[in-house]
Amino acid sequence: MSKLKNVLMGSAAALMMAGIASLPAQAVPTVNQEEAAQIRELESKGWATPSDLAARSLLVAAADLGERIVAVGQFGHVVISDDRGETWRQASQVPTQALLTGVYFVDDKTGYAVGHDAVIIKTEDGGETWELKYSDPEAEMPLFSVMFADARNGIAVGAFSTALSTTDGGETWNLQSVIPDPPPPLEGLEYEPHLNGLFRGPSGSLFIAAETGFIFRSTDNGANWEPIKTPYFGSFWGGITLNDGSILIYGMRGNVWRSDDGGTTWAQVDTGSRKSFGGATLLEDGTVVLAGLNGGVAYSTDNGRSFDVVDRPDRKGYSAVVNGPDGHVIIFGEPGAVKHPDNAEAFRSGS
Structure with a gap:
């Protein structure tokens, strides 16, 4: 079995792969001869092709640009909404058909998406068109997350401790070591843990959510990383920094952990749920919303000290959420982009 097959269960994005087999085949809309020729040309180049179901099939990650939302997913699909998720359209030029698993925007125009085949693509027009900047299918190292410290310096991370960094605005990418060599004597630290999710911490710090209860912290814009062991021994898929400076990390089996000291020490939050959480957002009123597998959506109104978890009747898997x-919030996963109430009371009342 290849490394790629071994890693498919290593992140929130990868867990969603289990649902692909049950999704309808990619639909090709009714087109005229000129449009059909264009679709054939895109397919021959290995580019994402037009689909009426692009916003209603697997979407794994999303970026909130204010007025615009950009989401990415299977078959190289990139979809865009300019009305906070009420309607969607597909990006016109995406030079990959790989599963896209992460997306990040430096500003309202410049953004990056990453995915399987170690693909990294870049846009400079708000997601309408994209250019391929890096790809290494033979390495079988899918990328899961990407983030930039500033306009020029960024990092993408993924399976088997893969990390790629850029210092020129994503034009070139080079392998970077996140795991110290030799690894420090920390119980449970694997030599090549999957690096599942990048997120920004307080005071300019950066974090990577990883496996076996580990996170990695950088205080120098990603040049160096410090492994931190939490009391948990499972996988973390992401994290978020709250208005009061506290940090939440979340992942397998309903695990949410909170830090009040910049990520040095962690305490478990009792969510009352065993559903795994893969994405988070912070609303303007300070409410934290987590989205996860089996239709689980969790809300916190006390800076992550407690959560109210609701269960969507669709029982689908979700891995991202934005305002x-x-x-409402928009949650992303197996069914694509789905509008969902932004508080538990509204959900339970059916509003």
Whole structure:
């Protein structure tokens, strides 16, 4: 079995792969001869092709640009909404058909997406068109997350401790070591843990959510990383920094952990749920919303000290969430982009 097959269960994005087999085949809309020729040309180049179901099939990650939301997923799909998720359209030029698993925007125009085949693509027009900047299919090292410290310096991370960094705005990428060599004598630290999710911490720090209860912290814009062991021994898929400076990390089996000292020490938050969480967002009123597998959505109104978890009847897997139209968030996963109430009371009342 290849390394790629071994890693498919290593992140929130990868867990969603289990649902692909049950999804409908990619639909090709009714087109005229000129449009059909264009689709054939895109397919021959290995580019993402137009699909009426692009916003209703597997979407793994999303970026909130304010007025615009950009989401990415299977078949190289990139979809865009300019009305907070009410309607969606597909990006016109995406030079890959790989599963895209992470997306990050430096500003409202410049953004990056990463995925399987170690693909890194870049946009300079808000997600409408993209250019291929890096790809290494033979390495079988899918990338899961990407983040930039500033306009020029960024990092992408993924399976088997893969990390790629850039210092020229994503034009070139080079392998970077995140795991110290030799690894420090920390119980449970694997030599090549999957690096699942990048997120920004307080005071300019950066974090990577990883496996076996580890996170990695950088205080120098990603040049060097310090492994930190939490009391948990499972996988973390992501994290978020709250308005009061505290940090939440989340992952397998309902695990949410909170730090009040910049990530040095961690305490478990009792979510009352065994559902794994893969994505988070912070609303304007300070509410934290987590989205996860089996239709689980969790809300916190006390800076992550407690959560109210609801179960969507669709029982689908979700791996990302952003603020949506009034009274709603948009969650992303197996069914694509889905509008969902932004508080537990509204969900339970059916509003």
